[in-house]
Amino acid sequence: MIRTALDQVALKVVNLHKHFSASAVLQGVDFTANRGEVIALLGENGAGKSTLVNCIAGKLQPTQGQIQIQGDTQLIASPSDAQAAGIAVVYQDLALINTLTVVENLFLNNEIKHRNVILNRLGWLDKAAMLKRGSKLLQRLTSVTLDLHAAVSSLSVGEQQIVALIRAVNVGADIIVMDEPTAALGNEQCNHVTDLIRLLSSQGVTILLVSHNLVQVKALCDRAVVLFQGQSVADVSVSDYTEVELLSFMNGVTPDVDSVTVAS
Amino acid sequence: MKAIAPVTAKTLVYYAFALTVLVFAFVLREPAFFSVENLLNIVRQTAPIVIMAIGLNFALSAGLLDLSMGAVVALTGLVAATLLPHYDVAIAVLASLTLGALIGALNGYLTVRLAIPSLIVTLGSLMFLSGLVRQTFGLASTPILNHSFLVLFGSGSLLGVPTLLWWVVGIALSVFCVFNSLQLGRHLLASGANISVANAVGINTDKIRIMAMSLSGLCAALAGLLYAGRMQSARYTMGESELMTVIAAVAIGGSSIFGGQVNIWGTVLGVWLIGMLNNGLILAGLSSNAQWMAKGLILIGAVGITVKARKQ
Numbered sequence: 001m002i003r004t005a006l007d008q009v010a011l012k013v014v015n016l017h018k019h020f021s022a023s024a025v026l027q028g029v030d031f032t033a034n035r036g037e038v039i040a041l042l043g044e045n046g047a048g049k050s051t052l053v054n055c056i057a058g059k060l061q062p063t064q065g066q067i068q069i070q071g072d073t074q075l076i077a078s079p080s081d082a083q084a085a086g087i088a089v090v091y092q093d094l095a096l097i098n099t100l101t102v103v104e105n106l107f108l109n110n111e112i113k114h115r116n117v118i119l120n121r122l123g124w125l126d127k128a129a130m131l132k133r134g135s136k137l138l139q140r141l142t143s144v145t146l147d148l149h150a151a152v153s154s155l156s157v158g159e160q161q162i163v164a165l166i167r168a169v170n171v172g173a174d175i176i177v178m179d180e181p182t183a184a185l186g187n188e189q190c191n192h193v194t195d196l197i198r199l200l201s202s203q204g205v206t207i208l209l210v211s212h213n214l215v216q217v218k219a220l221c222d223r224a225v226v227l228f229q230g231q232s233v234a235d236v237s238v239s240d241y242t243e244v245e246l247l248s249f250m251n252g253v254t255p256d257v258d259s260v261t262v263a264s
Numbered sequence: 265m266k267a268i269a270p271v272t273a274k275t276l277v278y279y280a281f282a283l284t285v286l287v288f289a290f291v292l293r294e295p296a297f298f299s300v301e302n303l304l305n306i307v308r309q310t311a312p313i314v315i316m317a318i319g320l321n322f323a324l325s326a327g328l329l330d331l332s333m334g335a336v337v338a339l340t341g342l343v344a345a346t347l348l349p350h351y352d353v354a355i356a357v358l359a360s361l362t363l364g365a366l367i368g369a370l371n372g373y374l375t376v377r378l379a380i381p382s383l384i385v386t387l388g389s390l391m392f393l394s395g396l397v398r399q400t401f402g403l404a405s406t407p408i409l410n411h412s413f414l415v416l417f418g419s420g421s422l423l424g425v426p427t428l429l430w431w432v433v434g435i436a437l438s439v440f441c442v443f444n445s446l447q448l449g450r451h452l453l454a455s456g457a458n459i460s461v462a463n464a465v466g467i468n469t470d471k472i473r474i475m476a477m478s479l480s481g482l483c484a485a486l487a488g489l490l491y492a493g494r495m496q497s498a499r500y501t502m503g504e505s506e507l508m509t510v511i512a513a514v515a516i517g518g519s520s521i522f523g524g525q526v527n528i529w530g531t532v533l534g535v536w537l538i539g540m541l542n543n544g545l546i547l548a549g550l551s552s553n554a555q556w557m558a559k560g561l562i563l564i565g566a567v568g569i570t571v572k573a574r575k576q
Contacts, residue, residue: 057464080466089464099457099524100450108454109465111447123447171465 008035009071010206011056011087011175016065018051025051026062027230033175038197038207040217040238043227044250049210052227053177056208057089058082069175088168089177095164098153102163103127103134105152110171137166141199144192158189165196169205176200177208194220214243228252276569277517277530280562281537288544297547304426308494310539311428312337312487316503317510317517317531318439319483324514325443326469326476327456327523328382332371333484333510335393337503340364340488342397344413345406345498353413361485367393368481372474382477397500405499408492417493431490432532435483440528452476457524512559513538516566538562 011033018026026048033039043049054060056067058076066073069085076082082089096105107130114124134148142162152160168176178197197207197220211217217224218238226234226249234249245255288297296302316333323330340360347356371389375382408414420427443449454462455469455476462469484503492498511521517534518527538559545555 059464078466079464080468083466091464095461095464097454097457097461097524100454104450108450109467111450113447124445125447125450127445 009033010035010037010069011208012066012068012071013052013056014066014068016052016055016067017063018048018055018060019063025230026055026065029065029227029230029232031225031232031235033206033208035174035206036201036204037223038201038209038221040221040224041208041210041227042214042217042224042246042250047227047250048230049227050179053089053179053208053210056082056087056177058087083171083173086172086174087177088171088173088175090161090164090168090179092180096152096160096167099151101149101151102146102155103130103148105163106130106134106137106148106167106170108167133170137170141166141169142192142196156189158192161189161193162196165193165200169200174204175206175208177210179210180212190216214246217246218243224249226250275518276566277527277533277537280516280566281533284537284540284544288540297544302543304429306536306539306543307432308426308428309543310535311432312490312494312503313506313509313513313539314432314532314535315435315483315487315490316506317513317535318435318528319480319487320510320514321439321443321519321526321528321531322452322476322479322483323382324519324521324523325449325452325456325526326473327459328372328375328473328476329386329521330368330371330477330480330484331383331386331507332367332389332393333386333480333487334503334505334507335390335397336364336367336481336484337488337491337506338397338498338500339367339393340485341492341498341502342401342406342488342500344489345408345492346401348408348410348413353410353416356410356413357489360489361482364485364488365478365482368484369474369478371481372477375477376470376473394500394504401498401500403500405495405497407497409496414493414496417489418496419493428490428494431486435486436528436532443526443528448472448475453524453526509535509538509559512563515563521567 009032013029013031016026016029017024029048029052031039041049041052051060055062056076058079058081061077067076068074069087074081074085076085076087097108100108112126112129112133113120114126131148138146144159144162146155146159146163152163155163165176194216197209201207209217209221221238224234224236224238224246225232226246228250229252233252234254236249241255248255316337319333320330340363343363344356344360347359367389371382371386374380374385414420416427418428422430443453451462451467451472454467455472459469487503491502495502513534514531515521516537517530517532519525519531541558541562542555545558550558
């Protein structure tokens with residue numbers, strides 16, 4: 001199932017550049033993410049990971065280069081463009097509205113409105129329908145029990161991550177970018193999140209994981225794209241390298257291995 | 265003990281309300297206070313303030329403030345009073361409401377486009393409009409003789425209930441529905457609670473914030489009409505001194521002055537609570553100076569408890 005799915009290109013970044021007034025933060029980033037792949041985005045602080053994520057998310061406009069979604073070049077001028085293109089970004093600490101409940105967050109800006117034509121025009125919400133779909137989604141995707149009526153602020157960090165991921169799926173994302181998803185999590189919570197990432201990937205969702213946790217990258221990801229000084233310096237199969245070798249890519253050094261395939 | 269809700273930001277105003285009633289019942293020993301006529305009188309007097317306070321919830325929900333309400337109340341009341349002798353009631357009313365909504369929208373636009381805090385923008389428009397009102401309409405009051413206007417916005421009653429109370433209940437219920445059941449309400453609250461997340465999920469927070477300020481201005485305009493209707497005239501002082509009461513009532517009512525959380529029924533009770541205090545303290549023989557001091561202490565105490573409850 002995964003094998004056939006892999007043949008489809010979900011996201012392709014071509015020669016992406018981003019210059020801020022004085023400095024060139026991205027200077028040629030290329031990589032391809034296939035459907036259902038979990039790809040690690042590695043790099044030291046300042047390598048350009050956040051800028052790349054923000055370009056894909058529509059928060060920043062690249063100075064040069066292209067972002068292709070399912071084979072089409074897309075201009076992602078705003079976060080809503082990104083959402084329309086099926087991209088969702090789960091940021092480390094600003095993924096959800098704390099004061100709203102789980103179900104309100106799951107459907108934020110993707111609310112189900114009342115069927116009645118007049119009420120629909122007014123933007124009247126169909127809360128029952130959202131609860132029903134929300135609880136089905138949770139059942140399907142995670143073993144963690146979550147109260148749909150609980151305020152997000154009352155949840156643990158791991159539970160919030162799960163809600164943010166399920167939210168992304170619910171708004172129709174087939175490419176999910178996660179920024180340090182498990183950095184602040186305990187072991188058990190971390191397992192729940194990684195379980196969910198694996199499940200989503202098996203269902204054809206492409207996941208781009210920004211992470212510093214190389215043990216987790218080894219365990220969870222198919223490939224790693226390494227940024228160094230604003231360029232993609234390596235695009236490698238994670239299973240071919242040790243953590244130490246991945247680390248040396250991040251420092252701009254190609255490890256001394258026979259089967260190295262280095263991009264650009 | 266479980267049947268009793270804990271004192272939190274949400275429930276505080278109900279306890280305060282009940283406590284005030286009890287205190288007045290036992291300490292004041294003033295039967296006049298609990299007469300239906302006196303209570304209805306409080307409701308009538310506070311009706312424009314309730315509408316202002318409900319309107320302020322729109323601004324607060326989106327993380328904004330609207331200080332210009334005080335001047336918008338006077339301006340729209342005076343505009344209606346000036347138009348009424350020459351035009352149909354509907355035209356005078358629509359002109360006032362439209363003006364209020366437009367001023368609010370302009371406040372919102374300046375806040376969003378120039379990225380100036382709404383506190384400053386609306387403080388500026390409060391000053392500007394106060395001057396404009398005095399300049400344009402003078403210091404004398406403009407009488408209103410139009411019977412249907414006075415019935416609709418002032419002295420009338422329907423099914424034995426004053427129209428002013430109908431307005432309060434009607435607007436409170438409508439705005440409650442906006443926040444409880446409409447997409448607009450969700451997006452207002454999301455923008456006020458965390459604007460980065462709201463933007464990230466694709467909500468047009470600029471549009472939402474302009475709309476919040478516009479609705480706040482619309483409510484101020486309606487308050488202006490109710491004021492004018494109750495006083496049977498309009499004057500530049502209308503609404504000016506109520507801004508402090510409005511902010512106090514909203515804070516006591518459990519809406520967050522930092523945005524993202526509103527409590528509409530709490531707001532109504534908050535205004536009534538302050539109205540009851542004013543009225544009861546007058547009956548108790550306190551001077552207006554003492555009333556201001558009492559209100560100040562109650563505000564700090566109430567918001568102190570609210571903030572503490574929210575942190576837990």
